[in-house]
Structure formats: C-alpha cells, structure tokens
Amino acid sequence: MEEQVSVLNISLHHPEQERNGVFSEVPAQLQQDLSPIVFGRGADCTVRLQHQQVSRRHLQLEPYLEKGDLHLRFSLKNLSRKSSMTVNGTQLWYLHQVPLSGATRVLLEPGIHMLINLEPGISSKELTCRFHLSQSPLITWLKPEESKD
Incomplete structure (x- = not known):
C-alpha cells in the first residue's frame, strides 16, 4: 500500500511582486x-525570497508527528531576529513557534502574505x-475600530 504524502499548499503575495521579483526563485x-522547510534570502534556504527586508533565514516550517497520530x-x-511576523492575527517574535491548523495566514514585515493550507x-x-x-492580497484583518461586538 502506498503512503499518502502530506501536501502544503502555500499561496504567496507581495504588492510589488511583478516589479521586484521577490518570488522569482520560488x-x-x-x-x-521531512527536513524543516526554511524561507529566507540565504543560499542555504529551502525557499528563497528576494527582498532586502527578508532575513537570510526568516521562517521555518517544521514537520512533526504527535504520539499515537499517523498524520x-x-x-x-x-527565525528572524530583526522582525516579527503575524500568524492568524497574533504577533510571533524571534524563535517563537506555533502549530499550523486549518488555513494559516502569515504576514511578514516586508508586506509578504502567505496562506498555508495542509492536506494531511x-x-x-x-x-x-x-x-x-x-x-x-491574501490577508485582511479588521482594524480594532471596525470590529463588531
């Protein structure tokens, strides 16, 4: 029996992607x-993003198995010391990590939008x-004054 491979569907957007070639090497x-997938400007990154505000090693997607779960x-x-990122509306600072669940929305400080969907x-x-x-654009969040209670 052939194993079903996990698939990460990653959509990317930058307002000037046509002009500046930020995704030219994606x-x-x-x-x-099952090695970690590293995004950044560095030559050693799995996925290279060509933007001067992207760190050499900016973020990492790390696969793992939970005990008793096959998926x-x-x-x-x-991984960026100089900038935070927003994940599903929450600030994520240097070396902090969060599990992916459902559709995960990531906003990197140079204006790069990522939408990550996992097919387990x-x-x-x-x-x-x-x-x-x-x-x-892939990400829109309500500003505090627009939220409805």
Missing part, C-alpha cells in the same frame, strides 16, 4: 524529505509543497 512544487503536522517558527497525509518519509503566486 518553485511551483517542491518534493522533499504529519507542522509548526511555524520565526501519513507518509513518514516525504512531503510536497505546492506554491501559488496570487495577484490579490
């Missing part, structure tokens, strides 16, 4: 083992990332 699809899960960790699988050896570049 592949359409990435197959890899692969992921956590997101901020049971593979203990590999995973797939599919990248989509969006022309439209």
Whole structure:
C-alpha cells in the first residue's frame, strides 16, 4: 500500500511582486524529505525570497508527528531576529513557534502574505509543497475600530 504524502499548499503575495521579483526563485512544487522547510534570502534556504527586508533565514516550517497520530503536522517558527511576523492575527517574535491548523495566514514585515493550507497525509518519509503566486492580497484583518461586538 502506498503512503499518502502530506501536501502544503502555500499561496504567496507581495504588492510589488511583478516589479521586484521577490518570488522569482520560488518553485511551483517542491518534493522533499521531512527536513524543516526554511524561507529566507540565504543560499542555504529551502525557499528563497528576494527582498532586502527578508532575513537570510526568516521562517521555518517544521514537520512533526504527535504520539499515537499517523498524520504529519507542522509548526511555524520565526527565525528572524530583526522582525516579527503575524500568524492568524497574533504577533510571533524571534524563535517563537506555533502549530499550523486549518488555513494559516502569515504576514511578514516586508508586506509578504502567505496562506498555508495542509492536506494531511501519513507518509513518514516525504512531503510536497505546492506554491501559488496570487495577484490579490491574501490577508485582511479588521482594524480594532471596525470590529463588531
């Protein structure tokens, strides 16, 4: 029986992505083992983002298994010392991490939007990332004065 591979569907947006080539080195699809997926400007990153405000190692998606569960899960960790990021509306500072659940919305300080959706699988050896570049913003949060009680 063939194992079902976990798939991370990652949509990306930056307001000037056509002009500045911020996603020029992002592949359409990435197959890899269960090593962490590192995003940043550095040559050693799994996914390279070409923006001067992106750290050499900016964020990490780390696969893991919980005891007694066959489905692969992921956590997101901020690797940037100089900037925080917003994950589902909550600030995430250097070396803090959160588990991914459902649709996870990530906003990096240079204005990069990420929308991460996980299709869980049971593979203990590999995973797939599919990248989509969006022309439209992916994240909108209500400002405090717009919230309805």
